[in-house]
Every structure is written in structure tokens, then in C-alpha cells.
Amino acid sequence: SQKIEQNSEALNIQEGKTATLTCNYTNYSPAYLQWYRQDPGRGPVFLLLIRENEKEKRKERLKVTFDTTLKQSLFHITASQPADSATYLCALSGYSTLTFGKGTMLLVSP
């Protein structure tokens, strides 16, 4: 069966460091992979989309990589800030729907 794995343990880092979150998947060949941010009590907010033929995508302090051989995506936040503290979800695209991972909580301390 299809499976998406994100670190279930929270990631704690200091302000200014680079945060790296991992999304691994099995039994899936997504054409697109997306990353979302979710704050407590709010709905997920879209951050970045990367296609299967793209290795890397950047947006301001965010960077996503997509390795279809390893079946893995890495999500980086450089120069992290306390305001980046949230849960980050990866999602794999099917034809009509997304399948979400369970998310990783990021805590950035001052």
C-alpha cells in the first residue's frame, strides 16, 4: 500500500539555523509533490510545489528537493525564525487528489 513518512518527532532548532524536514514515500509515483504549513487551529497553507522532472525549487528562504530514485523530498528553511514554528506537511499528487503525510512539527527557539 502507498505510504508517506514524515518524522513524527518534533524538530527543535535555534533561530538562524537551517531546518531540514524529510518526506519519504513508498509504492507511489507522484507527478507532483507539495509542501504545506499548518498552524494550530488553522487549515494548511500551501508553500511550494515541485514536479517529478524538477530536482530543486526555491522560494525566498524555502528550498525543496525531490529525488524520485530515493523516493524522498527534503524541505529546507534557511535562517529560521521563531515565526517559522509550525507543522509542515508533505503531500503527493495523484490525478485528482492529494495524499498527505502526518506532518512534522518545527520549533524554532530564539
Added chain:
Amino acid sequence: NAGVTQTPKFRVLKTGQSMTLLCAQDMNHEYMYWYRQDPGMGLRLIHYSVGEGTTAKGEVPDGYNVSRLKKQNFLLGLESAAPSQTSVYFCASSFYGNQPQHFGDGTRLSIL
């Protein structure tokens, strides 16, 4: 521009009662989705719609029904609420199936 609006934001039901959750989007999106989010389970797709008048089952459709009579609205119904349906329900919409989804802020539903 409101985006995706969910009504109500909170609700408490008794077992066996029925209710309808409303989702409205003002972005002219074709696709709409209903998810539930439970601790440790992540977001799970209940039902979705690829256009006005269409509906399809997601991963966890049992106990729920949906309707998409107008393009901008997607309704989720609970026919006979059960405690296992206590959850946070999110509605989302997108232009097409593999495009970014826009989410509402959820309906927190408790069933006693």
C-alpha cells in the same frame, strides 16, 4: 476575497443526530475536497468533487454524504453521527486535481 469559508466553526452533537457542514469558495475552483484530521492520523480524504454536480469517494467515506449542487459550494452530511466521527473537518479547493489546494480553517465537531 474570503477564499474558503467553512460553517459552522464548532459544533457538538449527540450520537444519532444528523448535521450538514457547509463549505463555500469564491475562487471559481473546479475541485473541492472534504478531509478529516485526527491526532496521529494526519489529513484523510473523505469525499471530493471534480466539478459541479459530481462527487467521488475518498479514503474514509463511510458515514458521510456530500453534494455539489453549485460550483462554489460543497456540503458534507453526517446521516447518523457516531463518536468515531469526532474530528476536525477541513474543506479545500483547487483549480485542478494536482494543483495547490486552498483550505478553510476547519469545523471542530464533537459527538457525545
